[in-house]
Amino acid sequence: MRKLTEANAALYTTILIVITFLIRIWLAAYTGLGIGEAYYFRGAVHLEWSYFDQPPLFFWLSGTSIKIFGLTNLGLRFPAVLLFAATSWLLFLITKKLFTARAGFWAVVVMNLSAVFTVAIACWFQPDAPLMFFWLASIYFIVELIFGQDSRDVRYIRSSGRTWFLWVMTGICLGLATLSKYHVLFIFVGVFMFFATSKSQRHWLWHPGPYIAILITLIFSFPVLWWNYNNNWASFVFQGSRAGTGSNFKLHFDWFFRSIGGQALWLLPWIWFPTVRQLFKSFILRRTSEIYGFFFWLSILPIVFFTVVTLWSDLQYHFHWQAPGYMMLFIPLGFAVDKSLSNQVQWTKLTRRWITFSAYFTVITIGVLSLHMVTGFWTWYGPKWIVHRFHGDNVDPTIQGVDYDDIGTRFAKEGWTQNKHLFAGSTRWWLTGKVDWALKGQKEVISFTNDPRNTAFLVDPNTVLGYDAIIIAQDQQQSVIDDVKPYFDDVKQLPDIAIIRHGVDELHLQVYYCKNFHQSGKPRPDMPLYRQLNGLPPFGK
Template sequence: MTAAPTSKPFALLPDDPARAVVMLILAFTALRIAFAMLLGFGVDESYTLGQARRLALSYFDHPPLHLWLAHVSMLVFGTTWAVRLPFILMFAGTSWLMFRLTERLFGGWSGVWAVLALNCSLFFLASPGAWIVPDGPLLLFLAAGMLSLAQLFFPKRGETPSAWRAWALAGLCFGLAGLSKYSALFVVVGLAGFLLATPHRRWLLHPAPYAGAVLAALVVSPIILWNMANDWASLRFQAGRGGGKGLTLAAFAQMLAGQFVWLAPWIAVPLATIAVQEARRWFDPRRLFLLALAAPTILYFTIQSLWSGWALPHWPMPGWFFLFPLLGGWMVANPDASPSPRAWAKWCAGLAVALSLGIGAIGATGLLTRLGVPPQADPTLDAFDWKALRPVLAARGVGPRSGPVVVALTWNEGGKVDLAVGDAADVMVIGPDPRGFMFRQVPRAYQGADVLIVAQAGTFARQRATLERQFAVLGEPERLSIGRGGRGEIDLVIVPARGLRSLAPVSVAMR
């Protein structure tokens, strides 16, 4: 197949779209590996790795699949940067599925453009693309399930897809997506809306979709069993995050702005603009399919911020994921647009490389603090691993078979502590927000125990009065300053304490 010169984002790409997209995927995979090697584990990753040390049917914050993957990865790679490799490779697979989905709907070169834009987006470049978070497996299996159904809904000439195979594969993939993150449900709701709104509703009279639904339910059953055994704690926690606080326009504005920042403005503006334009062609079933998959996730989490008072801008991203094929189709159909799509592609790729390597280098070296930026203003400080704790605590008798228990005061600090010493000692959290730590702690096992409290100095100061009631004896804090390049950027305290009276948190004020 020979491509028109304007079909290709870059002139150097091969003329075959499949070969071209493989080159792009390999290039972005290499970029992600470099990024992963430079940047330490973030707060969520540290916490996830700590929770993943112990296998369970499910976990407090999220369904278990990414934690199971992290557990296996740690067995192979330890807690080095390489533990991210399975997640990086998964997103390479997701990119290929994006190509195949877009190719089926709008053609091969549209698929290449969609993959390029997806990988240049800040969120998809970093979070599901390189980090140990649930979004990686979520997107992989959502894409696989929807591709299976697209083959059934939009067959090519001469194809006779099997309904049983398509719905069984979709059910398996949707189950695995649900085993990754609860928000998979919104995309499946969008699929149901598409079926009801189009002649494809005939599939609702066929037994295959229901067999697929049963298979999906079997796959997600570990989540149900864990929640049944733990008073539905995980589902109650996630449902409570959308609690009403009245009309909050500021949170709504922050949610909108946050999505555009996460997508990257140079991706978000054309993506949103083209999605609105394509929505006018909703009568085209290919476009309606993508819009239906995207709309529930984007609209729910964006509008929810109006009454919840807060929301995280990455929550709607699985919805935006399904709009990238529309962008890819538009780029091929409008090669003479202004600004030039090919010039835009060069800028997007250049910014993706510069930002990922630049942020990685800043995180590895602490360049901002070297230049006088206060540590609290450096966003990469959250990705600094507290490895310096390990020898300090080892000198105080912390070890795999003896010595005091290590105690943190918040779930996020507990994750950092657990990443540093969790394979050598028990780590628990006794503050007001232990999150998943409360499901791996047995109060009777630690009653009266001697512990070493490790916390940031400010956190300890805020909770000191409570801690004095939780221990028979609370020792004096010893200060430890850690940071990159030997500079003090994080002020910690190590506090010996004796006679632990209660692990119970003071309150369950989980945000």
């Protein structure tokens, strides 16, 4: 590789994006859907205005993709892979605009080495890929407005056609970001805080442009608002409840420190630390440097909000919710890396070793985990205790990333697939998704639980009254007794379905044949299914 310069940085960035794009195409095609992806699957084949968990854009994109590539893993994931490649290019352009092209290259390198970005966001069928792209797209146009104007005449800038165009494009991108994930609120607040605290940028507060952008965003968000209006605002209530305190307020410092540790682990600790250092640097320089002030306000809000909330709300393992804030910090971090490598300072050798180690670690780790997920080789050729150490039920957690195709095989063998008066279901929302993906949507699926999430809106249980059902469970016998049996005349357990990975029996799922689906004789107002069979919406009053 020739020495990185301003002249060749764009070329090297393009090569990096193309190589990582091709690698992710392979990962997307040959690794199974995780539990979240499988759960989202039905939304891509049943397109709606919006959905219970998330806004609709990533469903719409993958719904279009599977019409082109077929109902495959790659078909569902291709939009994410493509959008992340475009996100990487936007990151380069923004960093080049504010710093240097070399800094842009290093910003893209760091993002592609960070665990949560390089696989989870860049590969998986999740709402994060379109969020990151349209988040950065809106930032690109805002940067052009604030830092990209040739004239220093504020009056000219405020009245020029280019300014109006940029605000309109900002509104469109923010609107599409709103259709991706609700995080877009942090852009609005962050930009307005930057305007309010920057004397030279405060004039935007009384310019029509920002408010036109807000209006455009609201217009784009109509599908989300319309769906929620017709469904008792279920999505907003659900997402808002995650940040709530419940009935009893209590501080949980264990949740708080778990969140910080989880963020560091997801980013990789040696990338997380210098990234957070840029946050503190941006805070210190926010009054003397508009660029660093801009990054401070656009990064601090999602990081602090979703971390502080864990003091009273159990966000479990959603450590990626802070990701947009960290992505903004990759831009000044790219500049810091370039400065360290270019100026031959005392940190140059350490920086080179840091980049080399990060690259080897990320590539080797992703390679090993992907190979193990597909083949299960570590069970035989590696220390087995590693894959069981943190999983109390002695099941390799990577099996959740394997498609449960054996369910489909069993359905076909028993003739259940052809039975038009039989549906499928489970006692957990995530397992319902795995069943649904294994059957490729050929059967209606119902979650027999008080937490069915999106599945409650995509299947009307009234359409399968009187049908028989195959219920799949994973060591949830009590749930079958409590939540399934009251809805059927008879429930009979059949031989298990063994989930086989590369010839190895990895996991057993319990199978129940249930006859004559009907309303529960026992009142269960806590179950959305019970409410739906009474003609009520699944959630709300």
